[in-house]
Amino acid sequence: MTSDMPALTDELSRLAERLRNGDRASLARAITLVESSAARHRDAAQALLNALIPHSGGSIRVGLTGAPGAGKSSLIDALGCHITAGGQRVAALTVDPSSALSGGSILGDKTRMGRLSREPKAFIRPSPSGGILGGVGGGTREAILLCEAAGYAIVLVETVGTGQSEAALRDMVDCLLLLTIAGAGDELQGIKRGLIESADLLIVNKADGDNIAAAQSARAQYASALRFIQAATPGWRTRALTASALTGAGVDELWRAVEDFTAQARASGGFQTRRKAQRKAWLRESLEGQMRDYLDGHEALQAALPQIEAAVVRGQLPARSGARQLLQLVLPD
Amino acid sequence: MTSDMPALTDELSRLAERLRNGDRASLARAITLVESSAARHRDAAQALLNALIPHSGGSIRVGLTGAPGAGKSSLIDALGCHITAGGQRVAALTVDPSSALSGGSILGDKTRMGRLSREPKAFIRPSPSGGILGGVGGGTREAILLCEAAGYAIVLVETVGTGQSEAALRDMVDCLLLLTIAGAGDELQGIKRGLIESADLLIVNKADGDNIAAAQSARAQYASALRFIQAATPGWRTRALTASALTGAGVDELWRAVEDFTAQARASGGFQTRRKAQRKAWLRESLEGQMRDYLDGHEALQAALPQIEAAVVRGQLPARSGARQLLQLVLPD
Numbered sequence: 084m085t086s087d088m089p090a091l092t093d094e095l096s097r098l099a100e101r102l103r104n105g106d107r108a109s110l111a112r113a114i115t116l117v118e119s120s121a122a123r124h125r126d127a128a129q130a131l132l133n134a135l136i137p138h139s140g141g142s143i144r145v146g147l148t149g150a151p152g153a154g155k156s157s158l159i160d161a162l163g164c165h166i167t168a169g170g171q172r173v174a175a176l177t178v179d180p181s182s183a184l185s186g187g188s189i190l191g192d193k194t195r196m197g198r199l200s201r202e203p204k205a206f207i208r209p210s211p212s213g214g215i216l217g218g219v220g221g222g223t224r225e226a227i228l229l230c231e232a233a234g235y236a237i238v239l240v241e242t243v244g245t246g247q248s249e250a251a252l253r254d255m256v257d258c259l260l261l262l263t264i265a266g267a268g269d270e271l272q273g274i275k276r277g278l279i280e281s282a283d284l285l286i287v288n289k290a291d292g293d294n295i296a297a298a299q300s301a302r303a304q305y306a307s308a309l310r311f312i313q314a315a316t317p318g319w320r321t322r323a324l325t326a327s328a329l330t331g332a333g334v335d336e337l338w339r340a341v342e343d344f345t346a347q348a349r350a351s352g353g354f355q356t357r358r359k360a361q362r363k364a365w366l367r368e369s370l371e372g373q374m375r376d377y378l379d380g381h382e383a384l385q386a387a388l389p390q391i392e393a394a395v396v397r398g399q400l401p402a403r404s405g406a407r408q409l410l411q412l413v414l415p416d
Numbered sequence: 417m418t419s420d421m422p423a424l425t426d427e428l429s430r431l432a433e434r435l436r437n438g439d440r441a442s443l444a445r446a447i448t449l450v451e452s453s454a455a456r457h458r459d460a461a462q463a464l465l466n467a468l469i470p471h472s473g474g475s476i477r478v479g480l481t482g483a484p485g486a487g488k489s490s491l492i493d494a495l496g497c498h499i500t501a502g503g504q505r506v507a508a509l510t511v512d513p514s515s516a517l518s519g520g521s522i523l524g525d526k527t528r529m530g531r532l533s534r535e536p537k538a539f540i541r542p543s544p545s546g547g548i549l550g551g552v553g554g555g556t557r558e559a560i561l562l563c564e565a566a567g568y569a570i571v572l573v574e575t576v577g578t579g580q581s582e583a584a585l586r587d588m589v590d591c592l593l594l595l596t597i598a599g600a601g602d603e604l605q606g607i608k609r610g611l612i613e614s615a616d617l618l619i620v621n622k623a624d625g626d627n628i629a630a631a632q633s634a635r636a637q638y639a640s641a642l643r644f645i646q647a648a649t650p651g652w653r654t655r656a657l658t659a660s661a662l663t664g665a666g667v668d669e670l671w672r673a674v675e676d677f678t679a680q681a682r683a684s685g686g687f688q689t690r691r692k693a694q695r696k697a698w699l700r701e702s703l704e705g706q707m708r709d710y711l712d713g714h715e716a717l718q719a720a721l722p723q724i725e726a727a728v729v730r731g732q733l734p735a736r737s738g739a740r741q742l743l744q745l746v747l748p749d
Contacts, residue, residue: 088737129736132734133733137732225736228734359729362729363725366728369736370742371704373740374707374711377743378707392696396692396696398691399470402695402702405699406702406706410707410710414710415748
């Protein structure tokens with residue numbers, strides 16, 4: 084490890100300035116830099132973040148999660164356009180489902196979010212990790228900071244609901260929207276209770292055409308269930324709503340509910356309390372992540388690992404003894 | 417850190433010998449020692465484990481999980497007695513629900529498992545952590561090893577189903593039993609799909625009295641759902657059964673299913689493959705746990721932490737920069 088604060092080069096200064104002026108290409112480049120796991124990018128990423136963090140924190144961070152097929156990208160498209168129509172700039176950090184499979188975008192976000200991608204006040208960034216949030220570098224959290232430094236008032240963060248990723252999303256947003264659809268509610272495919280408990284708003288999506296009555300009935304069921312559930316945010320009562328990305332019905336109400344939530348959380352102090360707790364947890368995660376990186380890159384440890392691991396795997400050496408032998412190679416007495 | 421292998425003192429040698437001879441009090445003492453988080457116990461715990469690990473690994477490790485009220489402790493009582501009646505010694509690492517609330521046992525396992533606690537061939541050990549498995553020291557995993565060194569052919573490990581603890585349990589047992597009851601299957605309270613996917617046997621418990629028909633119907637529904645679910649163990653098809661701890665109905669079938677499972681997993685090689693993967697993962701967890709302990713006990717880091725944490729919490733310092741500053745206090749360049 085180097086022991087000095089990494090320097091902000093002239094090139095990085097110019098990048099930061101263009102980003103601050105709202106240049107989307109510069110924002111995209113900056114996100115690529117902070118998401119990079121390459122060791123040669125670490126100093127630059129850190130210097131850039133140090134320079135931009137005073138300008139971050141000003142957005143409302145809204146998470147959207149739900150099972151595949153719940154219509155997350157269409158709703159982000161509709162909600163994003165609703166926000167820009169109201170005059171605000173919106174950034175969407177999305178999951179590109181094709182990139183998880185192919186490593187590259189076939190049916191990219193320009194297609195999935197056709198309207199929003201043409202909005203000058205919008206910035207869309209597909210996740211490079213196929214929707215896996217968090218990770219060692221805290222890429223998504225840092226991407227949020229960069230969007231804020233670039234002046235986006237609203238940052239939408241999408242994740243596919245798979246269990247672990249919602250918890251990671253909850254830990255990085257102010258308001259969490261859980262999307263579902265009518266008819267998904269049988270016991271095996273329905274929303275998990277823990278997930279409902281972590282959401283601030285529950286949206287029954289695709290409430291259009293022949294599906295309206297079923298969506299309204301599902302909404303009523305969820306609303307009734309919500310009365311027995313501890314809300315994720317103290318002082319807020321989690322609401323169930325219907326929406327349709329197709330017709331736009333309910334999108335305005337949905338956005339007003341987010342604004343209600345934010346106003347109430349700011350008034351109660353819960354907004355800042357959550358942000359502070361998130362930053363504290365993030366420091367801890369960063370520390371452990373960097374520690375893991377250090378261990379993974381430690382030559383003496385990696386050289387000793389195969390033999391120790393083999394003894395543990397054969398059941399001859401307790402894991403705690405193996406771990407201790409490895410750490411003795413790394414740490415001063 | 418000391419750099420030598422901790423020594424097995426005469427006192428520890430005698431403890432190990434008595435444990436190997438099946439003395440239950442010595443086994444209980446040994447578990448207390450390895451579960452201790454006190455620094456002064458670490459060398460002794462490590463020396464004891466090093467001495468006993470060659471005698472471990474010989475049991476069938478069976479996990480039981482399910483929501484509160486699914487009847488886990490009664491079924492462990494019935495199943496444990498069934499096993500000892502067959503001539504085998506059984507150890508049960510259980511959750512004492514009272515200890516989680518009061519810090520001590522009011523309605524202890526002697527009451528909850530009245531029959532099994534009087535069996536000379538049985539050993540019952542309530543978890544000191546109110547059912548939270550894993551943890552830095554890997555206490556439960558090491559308790560399993562000690563039970564095996566003491567000659568227990570079957571080790572039952574109980575956890576309350578809360579999401580995270582089942583994953584920890586899956587990672588330390590050979591065969592996972594998921595308990596449920598009829599009528600718990602509505603969309604909010606039912607078993608999560610991910611949980612079903614991690615189980616080897618699904619038991620609809622309390623199939624007795626007026627509840628028999630409902631339990632059989634629930635079993636049939638689960639059996640039908642299981643056809644669409646990827647089994648947790650390659651080559652095994654997860655089965656749904658009914659059981660009653662009250663009448664004993666189904667307990668024999670349940671145990672034969674565990675034996676079928678074990679025979680099949682041994683024949684396919686899956687049993688050893690899983691054990692090896694578990695030990696490998698355990699080494700990694702131990703390494704990270706000991707690293708965290710080291711950071712938590714590092715004076716210079718802890719002295720610098722409040723100021724750096726405050727800057728991160730105020731949003732003035734990126735978490736990754738704060739983490740890097742902290743690590744520079746710990747690690748050689």
